[in-house]
Amino acid sequence: MNAPRTVAPLPADAPADCNGAIIRFVDVYKRFGPLPVLQGVNLDIPADQTTVVIGPSGVGKSVLLKHIVGLLRPDAGEIFFHGRRIDHLGERALEAIRKRIGFLFQLGALFDSMTVFDNVAFPLREQSDKSEEEIRRVVRESLAVIGLSGTELKMPADLSGGQRKRIALARAIAMHPEVVLYDEPTTGLDPIRADIINELILKLKRDLKVTGIVVTHDMTSALKVADQIVMLLDGKIVFRGTAQQLRCCPEERVQRFIQGRASPEELRALHQN
Amino acid sequence: MAEEWSARIERSSPVTALAALGAWAVGVIQAVGDFGSFSFNALYKIFRGPGTRALREMIAQMYEMGTRSIPVVLITGGFIGAVLAIETYPQFQQIGVADRLGAVIVVSVVKQIGPILTAIMLSGRVGGAITAELGTMRVTEQIDAMRAMAADPIRTLVVPRVLACVLMTPVLTMYSDALGILGGWAIAVGVDGVRNYPFWHYAAVGTDMYTINVGLIKSFFFGIVIGCIACYKGFRCGSGAHGVGRACTESFVTSFGLILLVNFVLAVALNNIFVLLWPNQPGLL
Numbered sequence: 083m084n085a086p087r088t089v090a091p092l093p094a095d096a097p098a099d100c101n102g103a104i105i106r107f108v109d110v111y112k113r114f115g116p117l118p119v120l121q122g123v124n125l126d127i128p129a130d131q132t133t134v135v136i137g138p139s140g141v142g143k144s145v146l147l148k149h150i151v152g153l154l155r156p157d158a159g160e161i162f163f164h165g166r167r168i169d170h171l172g173e174r175a176l177e178a179i180r181k182r183i184g185f186l187f188q189l190g191a192l193f194d195s196m197t198v199f200d201n202v203a204f205p206l207r208e209q210s211d212k213s214e215e216e217i218r219r220v221v222r223e224s225l226a227v228i229g230l231s232g233t234e235l236k237m238p239a240d241l242s243g244g245q246r247k248r249i250a251l252a253r254a255i256a257m258h259p260e261v262v263l264y265d266e267p268t269t270g271l272d273p274i275r276a277d278i279i280n281e282l283i284l285k286l287k288r289d290l291k292v293t294g295i296v297v298t299h300d301m302t303s304a305l306k307v308a309d310q311i312v313m314l315l316d317g318k319i320v321f322r323g324t325a326q327q328l329r330c331c332p333e334e335r336v337q338r339f340i341q342g343r344a345s346p347e348e349l350r351a352l353h354q355n
Numbered sequence: 356m357a358e359e360w361s362a363r364i365e366r367s368s369p370v371t372a373l374a375a376l377g378a379w380a381v382g383v384i385q386a387v388g389d390f391g392s393f394s395f396n397a398l399y400k401i402f403r404g405p406g407t408r409a410l411r412e413m414i415a416q417m418y419e420m421g422t423r424s425i426p427v428v429l430i431t432g433g434f435i436g437a438v439l440a441i442e443t444y445p446q447f448q449q450i451g452v453a454d455r456l457g458a459v460i461v462v463s464v465v466k467q468i469g470p471i472l473t474a475i476m477l478s479g480r481v482g483g484a485i486t487a488e489l490g491t492m493r494v495t496e497q498i499d500a501m502r503a504m505a506a507d508p509i510r511t512l513v514v515p516r517v518l519a520c521v522l523m524t525p526v527l528t529m530y531s532d533a534l535g536i537l538g539g540w541a542i543a544v545g546v547d548g549v550r551n552y553p554f555w556h557y558a559a560v561g562t563d564m565y566t567i568n569v570g571l572i573k574s575f576f577f578g579i580v581i582g583c584i585a586c587y588k589g590f591r592c593g594s595g596a597h598g599v600g601r602a603c604t605e606s607f608v609t610s611f612g613l614i615l616l617v618n619f620v621l622a623v624a625l626n627n628i629f630v631l632l633w634p635n636q637p638g639l640l
């Protein structure tokens with residue numbers, strides 16, 4: 083915790099969108115029954131940039147993303163979107179915010195009773211009054227972007243895990259939202275596909291000024307797409323900085339994570355059995 | 356050692372038992388409240404106008420749960436009617452009123468057995484399917500995904516299913532009633548030798564519109580119960596395949612119990628209404 087780039091907690095009444103943060107977490111706590119997950123998260127997500135969130139499995143990265151669209155509510159703390167506090171809003175009020183955010187779920191969360199076409203068309207039908215023809219065009223384009231043209235009439239169950247993930251990505255970006263939350267976008271993809279997704283994330287940022295939050299374990303992907311990297315550990319943000327700064331971060335746990343080295347204690351447990 | 360004992364005493368003391376009872380009661384009250392607000396929300400959105408997309412989904416659901424339930428409803432209805440004739444005929448025969456079998460069979464099928472039996476069949480066949488489907492959607496985060504896309508899962512998923520249940524339960528009850536009456540008739544007239552004319556004559560005399568309406572009003576309420584419980588249990592499903600399985604069981608048991616309770620309440624209420632409307636006639640059943 084003595085790393086120079088560790089974020090200092092912000093005072094709760096700080097002006098919410100100073101230095102261009104589009105999303106801000108202030109001292110957010112969340113526990114599930116006896117299990118504490120977030121324990122005082124302070125985080126600024128700058129607009130028009132890509133923030134990569136890294137951290138070990140089960141640390142609460144997906145939980146963090148769900149707080150941004152109000153699928154989960156913090157036990158304590160505040161969450162701001164464009165300077166407006168959103169953590170206590172009701173479902174109706176949240177709809178306006180959710181329309182501006184695309185969410186790629188970790189396991190895709192495609193509707194398995196609908197075809198690929200209807201899945202990608204879902205947000206368009208739900209959130210816009212586009213004509214069926216226009217919807218068809220947008221869906222075709224979105225599928226072309228992720229390299230799955232011609233799968234419109236398939237059911238999600240007939241696709242591979244990686245294909246489902248990419249369809250879910252097409253669904254998340256179909257409305258051209260201003261913020262996209264990518265929960266492990268490259269997990270389960272081969273390296274070439276993964277690189278295409280990385281390029282897509284970069285392209286969306288460049289062309290459409292999309293603010294991205296990418297949760298990933300894939301360090302290649304993280305280093306490629308990140309403007310800012312944050313690391314979540316033990317319910318707190320323990321590092322925040324650029325890829326360059328991450329490599330020089332003196333903290334042991336951060337270095338072990340980015341180099342993929344288990345700690346001696348973790349290995350000892352393995353060899354004892 | 357001493358600590359262990361004090362912990363044991365602590366665990367078995369009447370205070371802890373009372374606390375456990377209290378916690379259980381609070382849990383039950385919370386669940387009832389949660390279910391109440393869930394159902395109210397769904398019914399409110401139905402009355403507000405479900406919208407064309409929900410209606411289209413409703414038609415699909417009506418086919419899935421209505422049309423495809425017809426065979427099973429017909430078969431159970433027919434057998435129950437037949438059994439009713441088999442059991443009542445000897446009694447009526449002894450006191451020489453076997454001709455009146457038609458009235459007994461038709462009234463009990465139309466007013467009680469048809470609606471109840473259909474509702475219970477449907478809470479297994481249809482309610483189970485709804486809970487399994489919605490529970491799986493919840494476990495695989497499809498419901499969360501829907502919310503994240505600013506779609507209201509109550510309007511998109513619950514409204515069409517509850518509507519389909521409410522509309523199809525009375526229709527299927529009519530099918531079940533028809534086969535129940537035919538089953539009773541087949542045994543009474545075909546096997547036991549009751550004459551055809553008196554069977555239908557007394558059936559017609561014994562059954563008025565009120566009797567028929569009572570059965571259909573009940574089945575309408577049973578439809579609400581089946582739809583709301585099934586959707587609620589799906590939405591509150593625990594995690595994993597185990598959670599879905601448990602939700603399905605709970606869905607069936609809960610709607611079974613609630614159907615019997617609603618039936619009792621409605622029977623009392625509707626009979627009182629009957630007495631109020633026609634004070635000089637004997638209430639039937």
Ligand SMILES: Nc1ncnc2c1ncn2[C@@H]1O[C@H](COP(=O)(O)OP(=O)(O)O)[C@@H](O)[C@H]1O
Pocket residue numbers: 114117119137138139140141142143144145146
């Ligand atoms: N809805 C929930 N109910 C209970 N526990 C949950 C829920 N969502 C997540 N958790 C728990 O919170 C922890 C963090 O989960 P998650 O955010 O999915 O981790 P990850 O960092 O791998 O994405 C896990 O231990 C998980 O079991």
Ligand SMILES: [Mg+2]
Pocket residue numbers: 143144145188265
């Ligand atoms: Mg996760």
